Amino acid sequence: MLRWRGLEDIPADWGRCVVTIGVFDGVHRGHAQLVHAATVAAAERGVPAVLMTFDPHPAEVVRPGTHPPQLTTLTRRAELAEQLGIDVFCVMPFTPELAARSPKDFAHDILVETLHAADVVVGDNFTFGKKAAGDVEKLAELGQKFGFEVQAISLFGEHAVTFSSTYIRSCVAAGDVELAAEALGRPHRVEGVVVRGDGRGRELGFPTANVAPPMYAAIPADGVYAAWFTVLGAGPVVGQVVPGERYQAAVSVGTNPTFSGRTRTVEAFVLDTSADLYGQHVAVDFVGRIRGMVNYPDVQDLITAIAGDVEETRSLLAKADEGSSD
Ligand SMILES: Cc1cc2nc3c(=O)[nH]c(=O)nc-3n(C[C@H](O)[C@H](O)[C@H](O)COP(=O)(O)O)c2cc1C
Ligand SMILES: Nc1ncnc2c1ncn2[C@@H]1O[C@H](COP(=O)(O)OP(=O)(O)O)[C@@H](O)[C@H]1O
Numbered sequence: 001m002l003r004w005r006g007l008e009d010i011p012a013d014w015g016r017c018v019v020t021i022g023v024f025d026g027v028h029r030g031h032a033q034l035v036h037a038a039t040v041a042a043a044e045r046g047v048p049a050v051l052m053t054f055d056p057h058p059a060e061v062v063r064p065g066t067h068p069p070q071l072t073t074l075t076r077r078a079e080l081a082e083q084l085g086i087d088v089f090c091v092m093p094f095t096p097e098l099a100a101r102s103p104k105d106f107a108h109d110i111l112v113e114t115l116h117a118a119d120v121v122v123g124d125n126f127t128f129g130k131k132a133a134g135d136v137e138k139l140a141e142l143g144q145k146f147g148f149e150v151q152a153i154s155l156f157g158e159h160a161v162t163f164s165s166t167y168i169r170s171c172v173a174a175g176d177v178e179l180a181a182e183a184l185g186r187p188h189r190v191e192g193v194v195v196r197g198d199g200r201g202r203e204l205g206f207p208t209a210n211v212a213p214p215m216y217a218a219i220p221a222d223g224v225y226a227a228w229f230t231v232l233g234a235g236p237v238v239g240q241v242v243p244g245e246r247y248q249a250a251v252s253v254g255t256n257p258t259f260s261g262r263t264r265t266v267e268a269f270v271l272d273t274s275a276d277l278y279g280q281h282v283a284v285d286f287v288g289r290i291r292g293m294v295n296y297p298d299v300q301d302l303i304t305a306i307a308g309d310v311e312e313t314r315s316l317l318a319k320a321d322e323g324s325s326d
Contacts, residue, residue: 001082004090007114017088018042019111020121021052021128023165026071027080029185030123030156030163037153038121039085045118048087052115053077054094057216061094069169069218071188090115103134107142117148124152158182175221177286187285190217190266191232194277197265204299206306208252208267209277211284219266220286222254222293224309226316228285229270231277239275247273250306250313251284257295258302271310288316 004010020038024031035051042049055074060067072080078089092098092110101109106129111117120139128134134142136152143150157163163183171180172188180188192213201208209229213219229249231241241247249268255261268284270277290312296302 001078001086002088003078004088006091006093007110009090010114014114014116015047016045016116016118017048017050018045018119018121019050019052019115019117021126022123023057024051024053024072024077024081025057025068025165026168026184027077027084028071028163028165028168028183030183032084032185033156034121034123034153035081035084035086037151038119041119041121041149041151042087047118049085050088050090050115050117051081051086052090052092054098055091056094058094058099061096061099067216068165069173070214070216071165071168071172071184071218073191073214073217076189076191100130103129103138104142105129106134107139108146111148112146119149119151121151121153124154126152169218172218172220172286175223175225175289175292177220177225177289181287187228187287188218188220189283189285190219191281191283192217192266194280194282196278197267198259198261200259201267201269204303204306206250206269206303206310207274208269209280209282211266211268211282213266219264220253220289222264223252224290224293225251225253225286226288226290226313226320227251227268228283228287228317229268230283230285232281232283235280238277238280240273241270241275241277246285247271248313248317249284250290250309251286252293254293257293258299269306269310271313287320290316 018038018041039049140150155162168180168183190213192211194209195212197210227249228246230246231243248271251268
């Protein structure tokens with residue numbers, strides 16, 4: 001898969017292509033349908049499928065200070081797009097200048113003159129151009145004028161819910177990681193580098209890898225979760241932990257109220273392993289919620305509770321795996 005940042009990266013001899021456009025945060029099951037339509041159209045025409053996304057999130061440029069919690073980093077979005085068969089991951093820097101373009105200029109200058117789009121695939125709620133004045137109807141009209149086809153895909157959902165990044169953010173914020181996973185088609189992931197904490201976990205008998213997520217990362221509500229833990233990258237084995245392999249983890253999200261903590265942390269106790277994880281880039285895939293954060297009167301009560309969480313983690317993850325192999 002090719003990766004472009006900005007239109008400058010497009011080769012001079014670039015031919016025709018199929019383009020799907022959106023923020024694609026989460027690359028959820030609705031997004032997957034758009035991408036599928038784009039890859040099918042591209043295969044029929046024998047041209048590449050391009051996914052156009054934006055960075056930073058358009059909301060932050062249009063209304064500074066309103067950046068939504070982010071379900072996926074750009075790197076993760078690219079990885080997921082590649083798995084879905086996209087040929088080119090094109091990140092458009094979302095600048096005030098881009099936001100100010102009229103729908104006609106966006107279509108003419110970017111889709112036609114630069115990308116040479118033969119087909120444009122969007123969700124049927126797609127808006128574009130200055131003040132989001134362009135919609136699917138406008139895009140189809142511009143397509144007729146400039147010579148590209150438009151496919152508007154109806155929004156996908158289940159159980160009377162339309163799957164959208166906003167809906168999944170609200171599931172994550174409420175700690176309902178099961179519902180989030182259903183819409184995403186995989187567990188919600190928080191990634192980051194393992195940093196030093198207060199060094200207390202080891203004393204409790206449960207050392208935890210404290211994960212520092214990127215700014216804006218969508219963090220599940222405070223509580224305890226069963227998750228898969230993976231050291232990312234292709235580096236050497238870390239203690240007993242093999243990069244790229246997933247391990248069971250009991251994860252705490254919160255301020256450690258038992259110790260009157262102030263900072264909110266994401267901490268993973270990786271089951272049945274011991275490894276120096278400091279500095280590693282890791283991923284935590286949230287599978288199920290176990291309980292809320294509790295301010296225990298006694299540290300011994302916390303230790304007993306964590307031991308119970310570990311057992312709950314084992315059975316929850318085993319069940320989730322059975323479910324996925326049905
Ligand atoms: C599975 C699990 C459950 C936890 N539950 C709680 C809890 O209910 N209340 C709390 O105050 N801390 C909880 N913690 C967080 C511990 O207080 C924290 O891991 C410990 O203070 C170590 O912090 P450190 O990594 O900064 O040394 C939990 C940790 C784990 C791994
Ligand atoms: N099973 C494990 N799960 C998580 N971290 C582990 C494990 N075994 C060893 N570690 C290491 O121990 C560190 C955590 O120990 P802890 O006492 O909680 O200190 P800190 O407060 O710095 O997180 C982790 O960052 C990791 O390097």
